[in-house]
Amino acid sequence: MAAPVNRLREIWAAGRPAANAWLSLPGLLNAEVVVKGGWDSVTVDLQHGMAEPVEMLRMLAPIHAAGAVPMVRVPWNDPAAVMRALDAGALGVICPMIETGEEAAAFVANCLYPPKGKRSWGPLRANLMWGPGYSDAANDIVVPWAMVETSKAMANLDAILATPGLGGIYIGPSDLSISHGFKPGLDRQEPEMLERIETILATATAKGLPVGIQCATPDYARGMAERGMRLLTIGNDAGFLQAGATAAVQAFRT
Amino acid sequence: MAAPVNRLREIWAAGRPAANAWLSLPGLLNAEVVVKGGWDSVTVDLQHGMAEPVEMLRMLAPIHAAGAVPMVRVPWNDPAAVMRALDAGALGVICPMIETGEEAAAFVANCLYPPKGKRSWGPLRANLMWGPGYSDAANDIVVPWAMVETSKAMANLDAILATPGLGGIYIGPSDLSISHGFKPGLDRQEPEMLERIETILATATAKGLPVGIQCATPDYARGMAERGMRLLTIGNDAGFLQAGATAAVQAFRT
Amino acid sequence: MAAPVNRLREIWAAGRPAANAWLSLPGLLNAEVVVKGGWDSVTVDLQHGMAEPVEMLRMLAPIHAAGAVPMVRVPWNDPAAVMRALDAGALGVICPMIETGEEAAAFVANCLYPPKGKRSWGPLRANLMWGPGYSDAANDIVVPWAMVETSKAMANLDAILATPGLGGIYIGPSDLSISHGFKPGLDRQEPEMLERIETILATATAKGLPVGIQCATPDYARGMAERGMRLLTIGNDAGFLQAGATAAVQAFRT
Amino acid sequence: MAAPVNRLREIWAAGRPAANAWLSLPGLLNAEVVVKGGWDSVTVDLQHGMAEPVEMLRMLAPIHAAGAVPMVRVPWNDPAAVMRALDAGALGVICPMIETGEEAAAFVANCLYPPKGKRSWGPLRANLMWGPGYSDAANDIVVPWAMVETSKAMANLDAILATPGLGGIYIGPSDLSISHGFKPGLDRQEPEMLERIETILATATAKGLPVGIQCATPDYARGMAERGMRLLTIGNDAGFLQAGATAAVQAFRT
Amino acid sequence: MAAPVNRLREIWAAGRPAANAWLSLPGLLNAEVVVKGGWDSVTVDLQHGMAEPVEMLRMLAPIHAAGAVPMVRVPWNDPAAVMRALDAGALGVICPMIETGEEAAAFVANCLYPPKGKRSWGPLRANLMWGPGYSDAANDIVVPWAMVETSKAMANLDAILATPGLGGIYIGPSDLSISHGFKPGLDRQEPEMLERIETILATATAKGLPVGIQCATPDYARGMAERGMRLLTIGNDAGFLQAGATAAVQAFRT
Amino acid sequence: MAAPVNRLREIWAAGRPAANAWLSLPGLLNAEVVVKGGWDSVTVDLQHGMAEPVEMLRMLAPIHAAGAVPMVRVPWNDPAAVMRALDAGALGVICPMIETGEEAAAFVANCLYPPKGKRSWGPLRANLMWGPGYSDAANDIVVPWAMVETSKAMANLDAILATPGLGGIYIGPSDLSISHGFKPGLDRQEPEMLERIETILATATAKGLPVGIQCATPDYARGMAERGMRLLTIGNDAGFLQAGATAAVQAFRT
Numbered sequence A, B, C, D, E, F: 001m002a003a004p005v006n007r008l009r010e011i012w013a014a015g016r017p018a019a020n021a022w023l024s025l026p027g028l029l030n031a032e033v034v035v036k037g038g039w040d041s042v043t044v045d046l047q048h049g050m051a052e053p054v055e056m057l058r059m060l061a062p063i064h065a066a067g068a069v070p071m072v073r074v075p076w077n078d079p080a081a082v083m084r085a086l087d088a089g090a091l092g093v094i095c096p097m098i099e100t101g102e103e104a105a106a107f108v109a110n111c112l113y114p115p116k117g118k119r120s121w122g123p124l125r126a127n128l129m130w131g132p133g134y135s136d137a138a139n140d141i142v143v144p145w146a147m148v149e150t151s152k153a154m155a156n157l158d159a160i161l162a163t164p165g166l167g168g169i170y171i172g173p174s175d176l177s178i179s180h181g182f183k184p185g186l187d188r189q190e191p192e193m194l195e196r197i198e199t200i201l202a203t204a205t206a207k208g209l210p211v212g213i214q215c216a217t218p219d220y221a222r223g224m225a226e227r228g229m230r231l232l233t234i235g236n237d238a239g240f241l242q243a244g245a246t247a248a249v250q251a252f253r254t
């Protein structure tokens, strides 16, 4: 049996950006429906999404079965949360609100086994999902994503990016905006915000790290991919559901 | 406190057709998102939908809280399933595969308290939801919908429609189609199928019963409303989610 | 290891009536709290109570652990529901709406293993709960309770009582009342209703069958015990909770 | 995309018997662990097993993902239960306690779409699992297994086997034994029981129907496979767990 | 649509104390029953109560639907727990064991969006519950309650009270008692304990902050309200249930 | 009613080692099955096991009911997690990755009520499980186990062992191995690893603290017991299940 790989890395090696689905609602069936869209990866959001770990476990299985890379955004930079997502089989962990090099280092250490990090041993479910080769491959296929989404993080960007083992940078436009005095929201068009996004992208790319960003629309995501972003989250399940449900009843009543 | 009413009856009295949302996926949050679209009623589908009764209980509450009429499609013409949906607070029960007058009578009896029917007493949750007036009002506000969706049912249409206490007829186009040798699917355009739909609509309307139908698109639903249908189901949560998720990733990749 | 017994039968043999708690709300913790009151048996109500079988399984364990006899009211006279409650470890099954001798016979057959009945073999959880002696003892310790709660049932009372293997009769005063043109409710005082209750009690007792009844208050239950009732349900968890919560806030505001 | 197939039929066409795992305990993880053993099919038992439909839905996914054929034993010969298992993606349904040709016919009708049967349309989850080809293939890949496990069933064996569309016969040795006055248990060695098993096997095989049987040990299962049985259930999850846990502590204490 | 408000602030503005219900047991239905008592607010206790976040989500909906202010006691002063309660729709968060000004500041920062705090953006469920006006109003309607319940906290009372954005002080009499060498328990009568409670009340009130306290009985709560307490928790669901269940069986047996 | 005791302490007082079962899979039924093996204690693993706290609550009850000591391994050295396990009724808490005396002190403080520690008051479920005597006995019957499983922990072993109130040391061989440059795995045979294990055992035993260790096989566990280990974990549920399921199908196919 071949060693497991993280298909996102293969996609990037082929020069393509990855399309990432975002799950904000709990539900095995929701995950099964969304993943059929043909995404490269699917992220279960345990921070602002309403699924709890008990549901994450169920949702990661169909993501994996459909051939997408299962990822998790953890609620916070917390060893238990990070290791739990990994033990459950996630190959990517997105950690919100990383603001310093120290925080980035602590996060990455929780993602990697010694001697690279401090992840504790016990990948029962990851072994079931990825096979017995998981143990040896884990440090190579797990991608720790640090979210850069505050002014403090931007001030510490170099320190964050210098963290050995860091797998990528993920931009949260809403938090980044309110941290700089703007209203929350995605798909920012303000020159100041675009400049900040560009700064993160350019700096991380220069270090060889892929950059991802949360987008509301395919157009904005495509634009960001053209600029060099490698992980493009486009919309989310709650948005798809609400838009479809609202459009249907409105079209009927018109 | 005013006696509870079934708002669908008020809508029909005002000469308007009702827009009914259809929930095929389990999940409290899914229900909370969909109901925000502005539907007149929302139906939790326990037959082909993947929610179980334990989840139905959770899903009916936000439907009610948002001001839509909570309804349930039961898995079968079974007293336990029908009474459970009603005890949980549903004001409408849609029963699949009613094929004879006897089956219709058994279904209606399970929806209504004596002396009109044989519903067993114990509306703990319905009382919590609708208030102490529920007990006296129940027989007036509960609407039993018999699905007519087979050739046998069409042959027995008069007997089904003659059932005292029946609240409405709900048409299942997929089952009606395969029962007549067509492929399954909604929004039928075949003259033979349209004629059957028209027959059910005309016959039931003549008896003073509202008729509903499962539709895939707002256009078809509007056409059916113009013909006189009073309950128009338009799409469903799984469809909205799948369409949105697929469109997003495809638009990104184009 | 001694063979398992149904402690209710020991209580009755000692000439005492049994106090039965009634669980209408789902929740392992609710069961753990209520059973501490010191009940002889506790019944999980799957008919009008809001627990589903998946929760029944959890609730029976603490009832048993606390030394009370675990019982279940099934939603309907259905083989799957009856056998499931027994497989899960219930020693008593209360079946609603038994109206004929045939229905009673079908119910009892589902409670007992051949040659006495038609219960299908597979008591995995009952074995865990009651030990390896369960298999041989099951037919002796399982008590099938037929509810007599309609005018039709009263007309067929003799046939119901003649059912071999029947374990007891349980009276549902609300359904019995609305079946006879009265308002629903427990603790009936109308002479006509008391006479019907007395008829059931006397007839069943003459056959050697214990009789139980759903009561709202301890006083009424004691009165019924003095008349000869052997299983007295007194209030339920939802009532205790609602009464306590309402009294507390009202006393504070006074 | 190729049309979905039922891999059991391919195994039988290759002249091999199929090894079927049996899940008696609820739990997505249990299913994920057991299926790794390399089974041809895995059956979630909703009759005597302690999983409920809400858990069946979760358990079928990893069975399918691991390449085993997902099957369900329904609690009873009930249209809602049978159709629910199929809608959830099961390719085999084992129905307990089939005793007559009429019961067999009703069961099979609930498994097959018109014109062959009366299955109602709506395979949302089966479509997600098996792809869009499921709709056309369903009647060919779904295998309805009638359990023959009582003396009455044996008396009606010819009528049961004459049911058009029936997919196989599954023998329940415990119920078959108690129905004939023996103690319950698997791996029967009594000549009378072996003769009955042989009768079922020979008669069904002569009709071209595969026969399966519940076994406790690999040895007995292999013997039955050599006699011609095509579906061999060997042990179950609860047994593996209990045996392992007991052996470990006993070996430690010795 | 009007901007959402925190009704507790309206009650206080009207000079009235608020009655707060306390939910220690998991269960949507428990919440639905208790809230009917007429409470001003209802708190789901995730610290010593047995509900987990997955159940909190379900329980907040009926509290809100019934018109009471939904609140949560988080298990600890942890950003993930605090933000999760708020994202789920709670308008009040009670944080246990605040002992220093730094801890209070960290807690409050997690409750408020920038520039006042560091709450991360993503109120999907709060938006569903409170409407689109939630985003602008959040910092005004969310009330962070710091629990003062140790001797260390009392020593740092001024620093805690000086925290900008703090919404109120909540007293935990049991922890406060054991921290000072007394037995645990509510409704303290010891002069030393009453003096401590009075100190907290007076100091916080002087700063314009409402004070709340956990009480066992309506009488004690009323007395505390008369002293100036603004949030009075009276009993809890487990207590109501246990008291009612115990009283019923005892009254029957007397 | 007698004060509750921790039976592990009685076993040790009798000079016997304790056999501890390990639950890595969620499931009430799994716990019920495993505990029947006759273990002295059963540990629900919330770190690398796949159960979440919502399931831990259910699993502790049958462990206690069967007479084994219920224990929990928490996911991390976190006050909320530690106190939650104790409130739910665990008498032992195993904390992973304790590396310093400060960490040990923080952990122990979270396990013990003042004045010995800082555990917050509110043992609702522990009271239900252990009776009203729990409150007074808690500090005596709760055993806090610090895991020593890294090179840093070994360097700080004396400081860890000096922690007042510490109840025992639990060795995690896999983490201890990878921390020292070995492959992960249990039942270590390398002289360097055996020496480290011996060092921990001897040092802790000299302080009067019982030592436990995670083992894969009964043989290794017996050897460790003979060296003086007092808590021997032998295998786990996932391993028993996987071994049994794999052996069965392989034996059949051979």
Ligand SMILES: [Mg+2]
Binding pocket: A096, A149, A172, A174, A175, E120, E121
């Ligand atoms: Mg963010």
Ligand SMILES: [Mg+2]
Binding pocket: B096, B149, B172, B174, B175, D120, D121
């Ligand atoms: Mg249909």
Ligand SMILES: [Mg+2]
Binding pocket: B120, B121, C096, C149, C172, C174, C175
């Ligand atoms: Mg009744």
Ligand SMILES: [Mg+2]
Binding pocket: C120, C121, D096, D149, D172, D174, D175
């Ligand atoms: Mg059988």
Ligand SMILES: [Mg+2]
Binding pocket: E096, E149, E172, E174, E175, F120, F121
């Ligand atoms: Mg406290």
Ligand SMILES: [Mg+2]
Binding pocket: A120, A121, F096, F149, F172, F174, F175
């Ligand atoms: Mg470890």
